[in-house]
Ligand SMILES: [Ca+2]
């Protein structure tokens with residue numbers, strides 16, 4: 001912006017100078033009669049100035065169309081010849097535009113005056129226009145990215161952005177944790193607004209094609225003129241679906257299977273989801289154009305690929321979740337960027353937690369755990385440390401008290417007075433129970449742990465299939481039903497001390513398993529409500545700028561149409577006289 005302004009100022013100054021020169025020249029005529037030479041010099045300078053002005057205007061013409069490709073049929077405006085600022089005048093200009101990258105364009109302008117079929121004056125510039133910022137990804141709330149996410153373009157995050165990924169661009173966020181190659185700026189520095197894309201506007205301006213709640217193996221569109229594919233309610237895209245036009249989901253959109261692509265039609269966003277976008281394990285999603293998700297975007301840690309070419313706008317946050325194999329589609333959010341070990345687990349891969357902040361949390365677990373009259377939690381752990389307080393799982397906000405359902409490594413038993421033991425607890429509608437294991441059960445080898453409770457009997461702990469002889473049990477006859485579960489958190493306990501080591505094959509049953517079914521864990525038992533095999537490889541996604549694909553027409557609150565593009569600003573990096 002600054003560069004252009006300065007250039008315009010320079011033009012204005014030149015005109016003023018020339019007007020003075022002209023005035024002096026005209027005044028001089030009285031003194032220097034017949035002085036045609038001076039008059040010719042003055043006219044020549046005015047001609048040059050006017051040609052410069054026309055050539056500069058041509059640059060602005062090109063800039064305007066590059067920033068507003070809505071009226072251009074192709075990807076971008078490649079230029080035109082014989083253009084005029086004032087119709088019917090003798091002055092013309094030619095413009096040639098070439099795209100150097102998604103951010104930069106070369107513009108060549110040539111202005112000329114034609115009199116009596118002759119070219120009497122000429123001026124031209126060669127300039128490089130940079131679009132900046134260009135948002136590849138917008139996230140409303142705090143978001144953490146692991147290392148298999150790549151972003152080519154700028155990022156906006158309305159909360160703290162924790163980056164373990166590769167970002168080739170700038171980040172506008174409330175806070176930043178991790179490294180980026182570009183600049184970090186405050187959110188207020190971003191000169192771009194959330195695109196006002198509403199279901200009502202697009203259904204009232206375009207022909208609507210209704211969608212079934214589940215679609216697979218189908219190509220929808222392209223239509224001429226473009227149409228909006230609409231689902232009123234949740235939609236499952238279940239593999240090999242291509243949509244060309246716009247997909248509108250008034251609810252949640254779940255993606256499953258491979259070969260799914262959504263391409264935005266001319267001047268339409270590719271996707272609008274008013275709820276959440278959930279990308280399941282082993283699935284693939286390609287979005288060409290602008291994607292808008294009003295809720296959260298949840299990507300499985302086992303996604304084959306999410307690929308956005310254009311821009312993605314997410315109102316909530318982007319979360320990665322561990323794949324649930326129970327068939328119940330549990331969403332257990334991965335926090336703290338743990339390491340996915342693709343081999344070396346008890347079965348396939350395993351999750352490696354750093355002992356600092358790594359957790360996997362099913363925030364919806366209260367819905368299926370509270371009210372149970374029996375429960376079993378079975379998992380494998382491999383600790384990096386012994387003789388430390390380390391949480392394995394817990395089900396409410398850590399308080400330091402072992403009262404809700406939970407399991408942890410414990411240095412010293414407060415009541416049983418053992419050492420290097422395991423402590424567990426459960427809360428029911430009748431109260432709570434705490435148990436403490438025998439001493440010296442901490443190990444750095446793989447260890448299978450199972451916590452089993454049946455209403456009316458005590459909480460039992462199995463270590464590698466052996467029922468442990470507890471040193472302490474506060475209530476061996478606890479009745480009632482499970483109570484007080486707010487969420488299911490793997491990797492932390494009620495006390496400070498996150499899990500430091502690996503975990504594998506976490507299962508929750510809605511009943512107390514028989515002793516001989518506890519170990520080794522077997523498939524096919526009834527009552528499996530969650531099953532995290534932890535064979536994930538990390539969420540794989542890439543967000544790549546392609547501003548011309550994001551160019552849409554939307555509507556303001558009073559209903560007037562407005563152009564929008566994912567580029568917030570533009571400036572001429574260089575302007576040279578040809
Ligand atoms: Ca971490």
Ligand SMILES: [Ca+2]
Nearest residue numbers: 345347349533
């Ligand atoms: Ca595994």
